Amino acid sequence: MTSRTDVEAGLRKEMHQCITDAVDQRRDDLSDLLQGLIRVPSQTGEEGAAQAVVAKRMATDGLATDVWEPDPALLMPYADHVTMAPGFAGRPNVVGHLAGSGGGRSLILNAHIDTVEAGVRSAWTCDPFGAETRGDRIFGRGACDMKAGLVTHLIALAALRDAGVQLNGDVYVQSTVGEEDGGAGALSAVLRGYRADGAIITEPTNLAVVPAQGGSLMFRLRIDGRSAHACVRDEGVSAVEKFALIHQGLLAFEAHRNREIDHPLYAAIENKVPINIGVVRAGSWPSSVPEWLEAEGRAGLVPGEALDTFRESFLTEVDAVAARDPWLRDHPPAVDWFGGQFAPVEIPADAPLARAVQNAHVAVAGTEPPVEAVTYGADMRHFVLTGETPCLMYGAGDVRLAHHADESISVSEVVTATKVIALTVLDWCGTAEIGLRTRWS
């Protein structure tokens, strides 16, 4: 005798197989879509052309699309958290809505369409916008951060449709702008009313479930020196030499913070709160002592840390270094904070959404996924803190390849992530039996 539970379990297994088969059958579609997106550059601020491709695909896939440019007036109260320059003309968000039949939990599937710039071309062994394939991998700017994540969402929903699944809950696939500069796009989606019972961002987590995310702040240091002709350089004060002292101080500060932080999900991460100097500009003439230096960088925070408290301790550190140098004592470096501020955020590691993704991962991969924190800031905080929507990250790809020359992603890993997202959607949103009968009967 077969129990009702056994029947349900068997039916579920069959449904899963049907959906994952549908993903496998879309492997070429998945690759083509990802390559197509990589070939349309979408550096932060220039997302329009790529978003047009996304909107067209969503419409083709039967999603009801909502395309709008974020409204600076609505974002203004959050101006400290996202960058609004250079405005949003020609930089729309795109959301595709798959309506549920009712009674299920709603889910937001978010990915950002913007990428960092390609960087130095000579560091690449391929065209950053060529989407070249080598074996299982596709190369290009945005390949893993995170056009593959967007493709994951789109193919997952397409596979569910292929499998004849009618969901109970609503699903919203979001392709948002400006994440690399604070996430004005995701925040604009929240403010437009896109809230749900859960949200998944397919940032490249290497197929780990990530319920905790570090925060980050961008800072700008301005150091004044005193100019002099190079031939009497000792009469001047080199802003470059003074910066070296500040930089050393910040690295010591980073080491000190790493020793102090005690958060279980960060235990395995060696540099939990990296402080990176990413840009330096100094001086105007080779034979003048540089009288100014400007450095831009990014500092990491862990969940539990307040942005204001961190800013204060950073300034205290800069002041302490300056106090040890006669010139800097009288000419203290100026620090300002710019760009988006990313508050660290976390949801419980055993939240229902986390369990749903874990279960789907087990169903697809046969093993428990790692549950980890990450050191980078992204759009999670807008969903959790402003949208009151539990949010986590899970996706294919290695963040170590992001922002890098030769950024790339494994197609097989994207296929796996797509299966997991599809099964998570099924589980989270639920399905009416009727929708399945055509295939499973």
Add this chain to the structure above:
Amino acid sequence: MTSRTDVEAGLRKEMHQCITDAVDQRRDDLSDLLQGLIRVPSQTGEEGAAQAVVAKRMATDGLATDVWEPDPALLMPYADHVTMAPGFAGRPNVVGHLAGSGGGRSLILNAHIDTVEAGVRSAWTCDPFGAETRGDRIFGRGACDMKAGLVTHLIALAALRDAGVQLNGDVYVQSTVGEEDGGAGALSAVLRGYRADGAIITEPTNLAVVPAQGGSLMFRLRIDGRSAHACVRDEGVSAVEKFALIHQGLLAFEAHRNREIDHPLYAAIENKVPINIGVVRAGSWPSSVPEWLEAEGRAGLVPGEALDTFRESFLTEVDAVAARDPWLRDHPPAVDWFGGQFAPVEIPADAPLARAVQNAHVAVAGTEPPVEAVTYGADMRHFVLTGETPCLMYGAGDVRLAHHADESISVSEVVTATKVIALTVLDWCGTAEIGLRTRWS
């Protein structure tokens, strides 16, 4: 009884008085001319407007003017020594010729019209092109380096004319372009045939006679790192951190060279061969580990050093630092040399021209002038090495104020230098008695 020598000495003294009085009477003219020149910006590459003012003044003063744009084809064999970009269209040299009556030594009075850029405006307490007067000083870019030097020459010749002096030898006042970038203008004048029995450049020597001049080379360092997202910055290699090692190595190299150098005129100079890092550019994004850094600088040489030998030892030093770092060992910094190369140069400290200026200084100031070397490179080398014209520098102003915010010069000191140059011209070129009779008789 009055001897012929006594008569001559008395006559000479009277002549001197008459000429220095004439300079004093032109004090307002001198200030006005200097202020007018400061108010016409003439950063290297944009000298045209200022040269038009100079040519007009020379014509008014009765000098036969020669205005021409340097010919890149003629300069090409010297391409390593001067910068020819961005070309010379609209950047003419101007030479004013005062013909002697014959039988005297000829003299070139050279000044460069170009200046470095104004730099950071906020570092100035006045408009860099306002030519503001405060007490005895005039402020502005080029005030001491070296529009005052050009004014010195022009007013000296005007005063000689006021005093009714008819010179035996020819005098050529040169206002040349591009000195800050290698001296293409002065070299072009030499190649056009302007050679003489002596040449004086009125660079700001603080009224010291300078028969020896350091050389200099401009270098560009390119350091490669490896990019990574800031959140995993330890996966990357910061070009900024690697540059710090190279910079420290270059400062140690400078210290070593200072200990080794043994040149009598440099004994009093603490930093005889400064190595200055003037410009640094690194990275493109605050939250990416900077994968590149470019630094531009200037290294000093003393007379007796060969450019090639120095370049070799510089490269050896960079390589030695790189060899001590695992990353740099495999990714050695690239060094290239750019802009004008300034060979160091000297003439004997007791050369006739040096003695002439010393005597004139004694006549005006009542004390012996210092005889010194300087650590900067300028146009002396073109006259001495290419033009075979003995050349020294002597002028008002402090090179410590050159290339600086609030560059300024003392009008009184320019007046003194003008008297010394006028008397030097008189002594060097000689005069026919007839020319003086109208005033001294």
